[in-house]
Amino acid sequence: MQTMQSCYAKRFRQLHRTCLRSLQSQPLDNELQRRLDRNPKKVEKPSPITEAEIVKWNMAITEKMRNGHCDSALSLFETMSHRTSVSWNAMISGYLSNGRFDLARQFFDRMPERDLVSWNVMISGCVRNRNLSGARILFDKMPKRDTVSWNTMLSGYTQNGYIDEAREIFDKMPNKNSISWNGILAGYVQNGRIEAACQLFESKSDWEVVSWNCLMGGYVRRKRLIDARRLFDIMPERDEVSWNTIISGYAQNGELLEAQKLFEDSPIRDVFTWTAMVSGYVQNGMLTEARRFFDEMPEKNSVSWNAMIAGYSQCKRMDLARELFEAMPCRNISSWNTMITGYAQSSEIDRAWSLFNEMPRHDSISWAAIIAGYAQNGCSEEALRLFIEMKRDGERMNRSTFTCALSTCADIAALDLGKQVHGRLVKAGYEMGCYVGNALLSMYCKCGSIDEAYTVFEGMTQKDVVTWNTMITGYARHGFGKEALKVFESMRLTSINPDDVTMVGVLSACSHTGLVNKGTEYFYSMDKDFGIMAKAQHYTCMIDLLGRAGRLEDAQVLMRNMPFEPDAATWGALLGASRIHGNTKLGEEAAERIFEMEPDNSGMYVLLSNLYAASGRWSDVGNMRLLMRDKGVRKVPGYSWIEVQNKVHTFSVGDSMHPEKDRIYAFLEELDMWMKREGYISSTKMVLHDVEEEEKEHMLKYHSEKLAVAFGILTIPSGRPIRVIKNLRVCEDCHNAIKYISKIVGRLIILRDSNRFHHFDGGSCSCGDYW
């Protein structure tokens, strides 16, 4: 067991390294070095500068930095003839608060004599950048440490979820002040260990009001309003934060009457109090009330405006949001971001984009919002292009943009790009926690690289239920049912409980592998073993499982007895089973029900016409086509794509646009000859087995997936798998043909269709011709 673990850890590191290598090294910032090395401007009469003057200069630098004018601060700094460590520190902390960690670090490394504050500033910069190991190195290296140094390390650990390390720091530190005590308390609170926080809180009595508020805030965040209120009532002194915390607690949780009562009782009503009320009403969808409070507010800041704008935008009232946005006296970056998010989520991506271009400055949230906007509106390529632009803009990727990038790569199955993102992730020094790790795992699964997915999975030191589910479902969708079940069995040995998603994965794994008895066993023991009630999805899995195994009768009985109304997916499972087993009558009935529920589902017409074709009812095949035309069912054009050397090549049926088309077509002709020699017979009569529209054999040969596969064989070096993605289900003839092709050329071909993965190898497919 132990050696297995370290073996995977090693493979995980190797994967990291290969991803890192695929990145180009970043150019060094030589320009800055030149500017710093340049001699300070010679003053005609070198008059001795007074201490008061130095202080004035330093304050000016701090002021410039506070207003975000890094360049003016730098010119001031350069012009100074006497720089004290305070000047250097002002530059460093200025850069840090303006998000320029790299420049801050360069100043820190170059400053002649670092004082205690310089070290502390730099450590806090690392912490704010979530670079804990960097912070720790500095902390261990610094010649002298004061309480601030210890506290910075402490809060660094707690804010990033390392509560054990934080506790170690806390226990070791020689002098503790009230900030240290509050630090460890906040650590427990922020990491969800509210009981531990409570215990600590009871172990001493001289807590400051800040800590009372902190614990109360913890209860509020966990919606434990009664506990929060108990603290509020007994705390020895209350400040405005105490009042605002309890008020916003009630407001956020829908208890607006109580919130309003406290609002009136409160001795101080500041901007926070008013905004809490507005946002409370907003979050409960009570926009009129929110607006009344908003209008009555004696003073508003940008956050108050933003809360109201967010309210309108969450209700898709972008007209009203826009009105406020235009009217507000000073917008901050959040206002812009709120508007962009609103437009993106109302499918008005063009408006989001023009605001994005209008806004004065972008932060990581603006980028995440616009990128997610494009990705969610189906423009994955555009989203990925923006990532590159984001880097050019100097915005560093954070956990959010990384996960967003990974899921976008997963959507279009861009494995090479995904690996580059993986490389950047490693380079940026992110620890493989669940948040990032799950996205990475899912990317490898959806990009068809199931082995690398498993490497990531084994390498992850922290796994949550999502991690396990992703791996199980990943294996199931790739047709590796046994592996999926193995993962599930090892999950049962951990303390993490399976949930309903896990069981959908497990059941579909059984179904794809034909493990009828095992699946049935899991299905009926779900409730007893894990306390999971079967949902409609689980019944659909079971109907699929029984149907595929040819037990169509049992499948129908189960469907009749299920406590839900069958939906299109359930009938779809039955239709699929009927197709495999050639039960036309049952198939027709299922199809009819589906057409009633989802008249536009073109995939189902295809499935039904396949069924007719399989039983030789050719006139019905023709009728289906007419029916589709009459009902105006919009055919989704089928296309496939493949990534070669970082570029995505897209093919549609009979494609004649690709620059390499002559080579591809010639190669397909040659392949065809070989395939026929091996015994392949094309099934040209199955006219509608795909929504791609063609009838003749020579056209069928050029289905988009065949074109993409042929292109892949021609361009991807041998030994590497060919990964092709198709937006619809793969058609039967292509599936058959690709099996032959995999044997003839001796290559592994991995095809992702709209439903699942097919691994073609040596003439057979991992789906066992069941899909």
Place this chain on the structure above:
DNA sequence: CTAGGGTTAG
């Protein structure tokens, strides 16, 4: 340069 409350992404 290290604590607690209101807005924006995933």
